[in-house]
Each structure stands twice: as C-alpha cells, then as structure tokens.
Amino acid sequence: MDNKIKVLVVDDSALMRSLISKMIETQEDMTVVGTAMNGIFAFKKIPVLEPDIIILDLEMPEMNGIEFLKEREKVGIKIPVIILSSIAEKGAKITFEALSLGASDFITKPSGAISHNISDVADQLISIIRIYTGRKEKVPKEPIKEIKVPVLQPLQPKIREAPVVHSSGKIDIVAIGISTGGPNALRILLSEIKEDFKVPIVIVQHMPEGFTAEFAKSLKRICPLDVKEAEDNDIITKGRVLIAPGNKHMKIERKKLGNVVVINSNAAVNGHRPSVGVLFDSVAEIYGNKAMGVIMTGMGRDGSAEIANIYKAGGYTIAQDEKSSVVFGMPRVAIESGFVNKILALEDMAKYITSYIS
Numbered sequence: 001m002d003n004k005i006k007v008l009v010v011d012d013s014a015l016m017r018s019l020i021s022k023m024i025e026t027q028e029d030m031t032v033v034g035t036a037m038n039g040i041f042a043f044k045k046i047p048v049l050e051p052d053i054i055i056l057d058l059e060m061p062e063m064n065g066i067e068f069l070k071e072r073e074k075v076g077i078k079i080p081v082i083i084l085s086s087i088a089e090k091g092a093k094i095t096f097e098a099l100s101l102g103a104s105d106f107i108t109k110p111s112g113a114i115s116h117n118i119s120d121v122a123d124q125l126i127s128i129i130r131i132y133t134g135r136k137e138k139v140p141k142e143p144i145k146e147i148k149v150p151v152l153q154p155l156q157p158k159i160r161e162a163p164v165v166h167s168s169g170k171i172d173i174v175a176i177g178i179s180t181g182g183p184n185a186l187r188i189l190l191s192e193i194k195e196d197f198k199v200p201i202v203i204v205q206h207m208p209e210g211f212t213a214e215f216a217k218s219l220k221r222i223c224p225l226d227v228k229e230a231e232d233n234d235i236i237t238k239g240r241v242l243i244a245p246g247n248k249h250m251k252i253e254r255k256k257l258g259n260v261v262v263i264n265s266n267a268a269v270n271g272h273r274p275s276v277g278v279l280f281d282s283v284a285e286i287y288g289n290k291a292m293g294v295i296m297t298g299m300g301r302d303g304s305a306e307i308a309n310i311y312k313a314g315g316y317t318i319a320q321d322e323k324s325s326v327v328f329g330m331p332r333v334a335i336e337s338g339f340v341n342k343i344l345a346l347e348d349m350a351k352y353i354t355s356y357i358s
Contacts, residue, residue, distance in 0.1 A: 004031040005133050008051035010042045010068070011035075011084065012060040020055060020084070023122045030129065037061075039068030046077065052133045054081045055125070056103070058094050066094060069101040080104040080132040082125075092214035099183050100218065104132045105326075106183075108208050127299075131180060131327055169314065171357040172290040173199055173236065173252075175283040177276030177307070179206040179298025181326025183215065185346055187222060190241065192350035195224035198357055201241040202230075202250065202261065202283070204276045206298065209246035216243045232263040244274035251282035259286060269302075276303025276330070280310055289314025292353065295334045296346075297325035304333035311339040316356065318342045318349070 009020050009032055021032040033049040036042040038060040058065035065083065072081070083106035085095040095106050107124050178185060182205045193201075207215060213229040220227040223241065228234075230242040230250050236259040244250035248263045269275035276295070280303050283291045293310035295303050297320055311317045317340050319331040324346035334340050344352055 004029055005053065005129060006031060006033040006049065006051045007129065008033060008042065008045065008049060008054045009035045010037075010039065010054060010060070010065075011057035012037050013057075016057070016084075020125070023125060024129070027126055030126075039063030039065065039071065042068060043071065046079070051079060053129055054079055055084055055129075056081050056098075057084055058091070058098060059086070066097055066101065069098055069103060073102055082107065082128055082132065084109055087208065087210050092211045095211065096183070096214055096218035100187070104184070105181065108211075128180070131299075169289040171199055171292045171316065173283060173287050174201045174292045174294060174353060174357070175279055175310070176201065176203045176294045176296060177280060177298070177303035177330065178203070178296040179272075179276075179300065179302065179327070179330060181297035182206070185297050185320070185324075185326070186219060188346055189349050190219050190223040190225070190227065193223060193225060194354065195239075197225060197354065198238060200236045200238060201225070202236070202244075202252070202279060203241065204244045204250060204274045204279045204303070206272055206274070206302070207246045209248075212243055212246045216241075219243075230261045230263060233260045235260055244279065247273055249274050249278045251278050252286045253282070254286055271300065272302045277306040279303075280306035284309035284313045284315065287313075287315065291315035292318065292357070294318045294320075294349070294353070295331050295340075296320040297327055298330035299327045300329050301333040302330060304330050304337065307334050308337055308339035311341070316341050318344055318353070320349070321345050 007024050007030060009017050011017050017035040021035060024030050024032050033051055034045050036045055040063045056065050081103045083095055083098050083103050085091050085106045085108050087108050105128055107121055107128060216227050216229045225239050225241050227241040229245050234242055242261055245263060249266055251262050252259055253262045270277045280293055291310050293307045293315060295307050307317050319334050319340045321343050322328040325331055335343060
C-alpha cells in the first residue's frame with residue numbers, strides 16, 4: 001500500500017461511497033484508505049489516514065463540501081480535492097464556488113447520480129486522480145500540517161519558440177483553448193485583465209453541458225470585462241469574453257454588421273465538442289494576421305494542430321509552459337509542432353498579452 005495513491009472518498013450516500021471505492025480499487029496503483037459521510041468525519045480521518053487526494057461530494061449533512069473547503073483553507077491542508085458534482089443549475093453554481101475555494105477540479109455525476117451509472121465516469125475519475133497526485137509511486141511526505149500540493153513529474157519535450165516568419169498585424173481578437181486545469185487557470189488569467197483591454201476574447205474550455213453558463217458568471221465576478229456563455233450570433237466586440245457552451249462547437253463567421261459567433265452541434269472534432277480546433281480554424285480564416293491564439297493546460301492535443309493555422313496566417317501564438325500547466329498535453333504538442341511564438345507561465349500571460357496588443 002505504501003506505493004499506492006491513497007484516496008479518501010467523502011459522500012453522504014453509502015451506495016456512492018461504495019461505487020466510487022470499487023472503481024478506484026480496480027487500479028493497481030491506487031487504494032481507498034477511508035470514506036466519510038460528511039466533512040466533519042473527513043477532518044477526523046485526514047491526520048490518521050494521510051490521503052494523497054480527496055474525492056468530495058458537495059451536498060452533505062452537518063458539514064457540506066463548501067463548508068469543508070472553507071475549513072480546510074483555515075487549517076492549511078493542501079491535499080488536492082476533486083469535486084464530484086451533480087449536473088444541475090444548483091450543482092454548477094456550488095461547483096464553481098468550490099473551485100474558488102481551492103478545489104483542484106471537478107467531474108460530473110451522471111444523471112440519476114445514485115445509481116450504477118456512476119461507472120460512466122470511471123475512466124475520467126481514475127485519470128484525474130493520477131493528474132492531481134502527479135505520480136504513480138509513493139514519495140515521502142511531510143507531516144499533515146506541512147503537506148505540499150503535489151506537482152507533475154517533468155516531461156522532456158523538444159521545447160522551442162518558433163521564429164516569427166510572418167508579420168502580425170494589429171491584434172483584433174484573442175482566442176484561447178484550454179482543458180484540464182482550465183477553470184482555475186482562467187480564473188487567474190481573466191482576473192488580471194484590465195477593464196480597458198482593447199480586444200474581444202473567445203474561449204473554448206472543455207466542460208460538460210449545463211456548466212458553462214455558471215462558469216461564465218463565476219468569471220464575470222472576478223473579471224472587469226463582460227463574460228458570458230456564447231449564444232448563436234453573439235457579436236464579437238471589444239470588452240466582451242465569450243465562452244463556448246458545453247457540448248456545442250463555437251466558430252467565428254463574418255456578417256454584414258460585424259463578426260459573430262456561430263454555435264452548432266456538429267460531430268466532435270479531435271474527440272471534443274466544443275473543440276478548440278474548430279475555434280482556432282475559424283479565427284485563422286476570419287482574422288488572419290490580426291489574431292492571437294493561446295493554448296493552455298489540457299490533456300490530449302485539441303487545438304495543437306490548428307493553432308498552426310493562426311501562425312501561418314500571420315497571427316501570434318502563445319503556449320502555457322510546463323511548470324504552470326496542470327497537464328502539459330495540448331501546449332506541449334503545439335510547441336513541438338514549431339508554430340508557437342511565445343511560451344509563458346500562467347502568471348505572466350495577462351501582462352504579456354495586454355502589452356503585446358497595446
């Protein structure tokens with residue numbers, strides 16, 4: 001057990017605790033060291049069990065998930081927490097409150113959550129546990145009060161910034177593609193954008209249907225720009241941030257009165273809907289050398305090839321660096337393709353992008 005990832009499952013449903021535990025225990029490199037029916041019991045077990053990661057329900061008696069996260073912050077426990085969230089308006093709202101309180105990420109319970117359909121999210125759950133523990137083998141740990149957030153093991157990509165062989169024009173749009181680790185990364189990026197930001201921003205964040213509207217609202221509370229879930233024919237305009245709706249593609253089209261977003265339910269591209277690739281391709285076509293493409297933390301390669309079209313059209317391209325990425329997948333593939341002008345840490349992005357377009 002010393003070499004396994006230790007998981008604590010916190011949920012008020014005995015059936016859900018059992019189902020989640022069984023999924024985790026199928027993995028050779030993981031073990032469920034304990035379960036708890038609410039936040040109070042979880043706090044009692046943490047110093048004894050010393051879990052590497054916590055799977056947390058939000059709606060529980062006595063101490064719910066939000067109250068647990070607030071107390072966790074007070075006592076300084078830095079163990080990663082993954083929210084298991086219900087697909088509902090209320091569930092979406094408190095999920096983003098949980099992220100603002102330091103939860104690492106979330107996955108969604110299938111509809112009719114107290115059922116064996118929870119197995120539908122098994123692969124995603126297992127994958128996200130590995131991502132946020134950052135390892136398969138156990139490493140020595142400090143005492144509970146001094147736990148550090150685990151980091152991903154460094155990869156060895158062929159990192160290089162592409163030469164600027166095209167002259168970028170005055171930037172008229174910023175297009176961002178992002179996936180795993182995105183909600184918290186976008187909170188950091190958009191909170192540092194100033195109210196006089198000169199161009200519109202369009203974003204594809206891989207996220208389930210039913211969550212993006214509340215996600216946009218949560219970002220609007222910390223960003224001085226107008227952040228909203230994109231709707232068909234929304235006008236692209238300065239001071240507006242449009243986020244692709246969950247399970248819908250978003251692309252840009254030119255109309256007589258101005259450029260607009262078009263929302264559709266076409267087949268998944270690069271395994272995703274919404275797809276970063278769909279957005280980047282349309283941005284390259286409509287804006288050419290007046291576009292900036294930004295590819296950020298995320299698993300896989302969605303948008304990694306299509307960002308090349310922005311570069312080849314004369315636009316400017318940026319990728320998030322490995323150290324600040326939760327998953328260095330999408331940015332790594334884009335960088336290795338040779339079509340990225342600049343590699344930046346998350347904390348440097350807002351300032352750099354603002355200065356570049358000024």
